[in-house]
Amino acid sequence: MRVSTRLSDSIHILAFLQIFHGKLPLTSENIAGSVRTSPVVIRRLMSALRKGGLIETVPGSADPRLARPASEISLYDIYLAVEGSDRHLFTIDEKTAPECIVGGNIQATLAEYYHQAEVAAQAKLATVTLQDVLDSILVRQAQKEAARRKDENK
Amino acid sequence: MRVSTRLSDSIHILAFLQIFHGKLPLTSENIAGSVRTSPVVIRRLMSALRKGGLIETVPGSADPRLARPASEISLYDIYLAVEGSDRHLFTIDEKTAPECIVGGNIQATLAEYYHQAEVAAQAKLATVTLQDVLDSILVRQAQKEAARRKDENK
DNA sequence: CTCCTTGTAACTTTTACAGTTTCACATTAG
DNA sequence: CTAATGTGAAACTGTAAAAGTTACAAGGAG
Numbered sequence: 001m002r003v004s005t006r007l008s009d010s011i012h013i014l015a016f017l018q019i020f021h022g023k024l025p026l027t028s029e030n031i032a033g034s035v036r037t038s039p040v041v042i043r044r045l046m047s048a049l050r051k052g053g054l055i056e057t058v059p060g061s062a063d064p065r066l067a068r069p070a071s072e073i074s075l076y077d078i079y080l081a082v083e084g085s086d087r088h089l090f091t092i093d094e095k096t097a098p099e100c101i102v103g104g105n106i107q108a109t110l111a112e113y114y115h116q117a118e119v120a121a122q123a124k125l126a127t128v129t130l131q132d133v134l135d136s137i138l139v140r141q142a143q144k145e146a147a148r149r150k151d152e153n154k
Numbered sequence: 155m156r157v158s159t160r161l162s163d164s165i166h167i168l169a170f171l172q173i174f175h176g177k178l179p180l181t182s183e184n185i186a187g188s189v190r191t192s193p194v195v196i197r198r199l200m201s202a203l204r205k206g207g208l209i210e211t212v213p214g215s216a217d218p219r220l221a222r223p224a225s226e227i228s229l230y231d232i233y234l235a236v237e238g239s240d241r242h243l244f245t246i247d248e249k250t251a252p253e254c255i256v257g258g259n260i261q262a263t264l265a266e267y268y269h270q271a272e273v274a275a276q277a278k279l280a281t282v283t284l285q286d287v288l289d290s291i292l293v294r295q296a297q298k299e300a301a302r303r304k305d306e307n308k
Numbered sequence: 309c310t311c312c313t314t315g316t317a318a319c320t321t322t323t324a325c326a327g328t329t330t331c332a333c334a335t336t337a338g
Numbered sequence: 339c340t341a342a343t344g345t346g347a348a349a350c351t352g353t354a355a356a357a358g359t360t361a362c363a364a365g366g367a368g
Contacts, residue, residue, distance in 0.1 A: 004325060005247040008264055012247070016256045027344065034254040035247065038327055043346065059345045060334035075267065089243050089275065093159035093166070093189065100188040102170045105294040110162055112290070113229065113282050121243065121275035128267050136266070140259040158356060181313065192358055197315060213314045214365035 006082045009035050010045050011075065014054070014130055015137060018070055027062040045082060052081025070134055076126035089121060090114040160236045163189050164199050165229065168208070168284055169291060172224055181216040199236060206235025224288055230280035243275060244268040 012035050017026060024030055028039040028046070035042065046064065049055045054073060057064040066073065092110050096103035166189050171180060178184055182193040182200070189196065200218060203209045208227060211218040220227065246264050250257035 005245050006325090007244060008247040008260075011264065012250060012256060012260050015260065016254075019256060025344095029344085034251045034257040036249045036251050036257070039344090040329085040347095041327065043344095047346065057345075058335080060336075060343080062335095062344060090161060091159050093162040095190045096166060097188045097190050100170075101295050102166060102173060102291060103188040103190070104298075105291040106162075106166050106169065106287075108294060109287055109290040110165065113279070113287070116282075117275040117278040120278045121271040124271040124274045125267070128270075133260075133263055133267070136263040137256060137259040140262060141255050144258075160356090179313095182315095183313090193313095194316090194360085195358065197313095201315065211314075212366075214312080215367080216313060 004083070006045060006048075007075075007079050009037065009041070010049060010078050010082045011130070011133060013042060013045060013049070014066065014070075014073070014078065015134055017055070017064055017066060018130070018134055019137075021065065025062045026064055048082045049078070052077070054078065054081055066130075069131070071129050071131040073130040074126045075128045075130075075133070076122050078130070079122070079125055088114070089118050158237070160199060160202075161229075161233050163191065163195070164203060164232050164236045165284070165287060167196060167199060167203070168220065168224075168227070168232065169288055171209070171218055171220060172284070172288055173291075175219065179216045180218055202236045203232070206231070208232065208235055220284075223285070225283050225285040227284040228280045229282045229284075229287075230276050232284070233276070233279055242268070243272050 013031055016031050016034055020026065020030075028042040032039045032042045046055065046057065050057055054067055054077060055064050056067050090110075092107050092114065094107065096106060098104045167185055170185050170188055174180065174184075182196040186193045186196045200209065200211065204211055208221055208231060209218050210221050244264075246261050246268065248261065250260060252258045
């Protein structure tokens with residue numbers, strides 16, 4: 001399974017926007033530096049986020065911002081914006097022999113069970129907001145700095 | 155995302171074994187006919203299922219069988235056997251800039267949230283057994299045949 | 309023994325995604 | 339106005355995972 005890092009990178013972008021807003025020029029190049037990818041990849045993802053109504057941007061102006069508060073953007077919202085609703089976690093083999101009892105009925109059967117599993121995962125993602133991610137990041141950063149100070153003083 | 159159809163095809167194989175046991179020679183070629191793939195692909199998947207303790211086979215003999223009742227094999231068992239436990243539904247971008255507050259902390263943060271979503275999906279898969287799949291397949295087949303008869307009689 | 313089958317390794321093909329190049333257009337500063 | 343900077347989008351290339359193929363050694367059945 002080759003899986004895209006689109007969701008990861010998109011969450012990264014949104015977190016970056018929020019944390020560095022007003023502190024750095026929010027160019028696609030600066031964001032790309034943190035994600036370690038090319039500016040074009042960032043712009044592609046931001047295009048999807050914009051179409052999904054999660055951010056607002058002005059062409060030529062390096063100042064994108066969240067379209068609504070971080071606490072009102074769930075990871076599932078981001079997933080939908082950049083992966084779309086027709087993206088599936090599990091894949092059904094579509095070419096099985098229709099004349100066989102198994103091959104002719106397994107697709108519909110698995111579609112049902114796979115859907116249940118996907119909905120369960122999506123529901124979990126929907127409970128986590130961008131604000132939760134920001135809080136986690138800041139807590140982890142504070143812990144790192146505390147550990148570093150302790151290390152220096154011993 | 156190029157996603158593997160390993161889970162789908164493996165469920166297909168196990169269902170095929172159970173339904174056609176004693177009615178057809180269960181050669182990799184016959185199974186491949188129903189899955190519409192090559193016999194080697196089938197043998198590769200069956201190798202994983204055998205190592206995962208789900209089926210028992212005898213080299214040279216076309217008579218593989220389930221290692222335990224279909225009601226005691228969950229879709230998650232099959233998933234584990236053919237995809238492994240280090241396979242993830244969501245992928246984290248591992249190359250983000252460690253010196254950045256976001257890039258340096260987002261991986262651990264997302265790992266936690268992604269894990270929760272994966273566990274939710276896996277738990278759903280664990281509640282479905284191969285027997286459930288077999289029942290669904292047989293019900294769907296019966297419905298198809300009923301619809302066909304009704305169609306012929308009108 | 310002969311034929312068929314399994315099990316596995318090596319190789320090729322396919323395909324989805326990441327990343328690059330390029331260009332038109334918008335904004336801002338001087 | 340114009341130069342510099344940045345966005346938005348399309349076309350193209352590179353890459354890695356999975357599917358599929360070929361080949362062959364070794365295990366059963368008649």
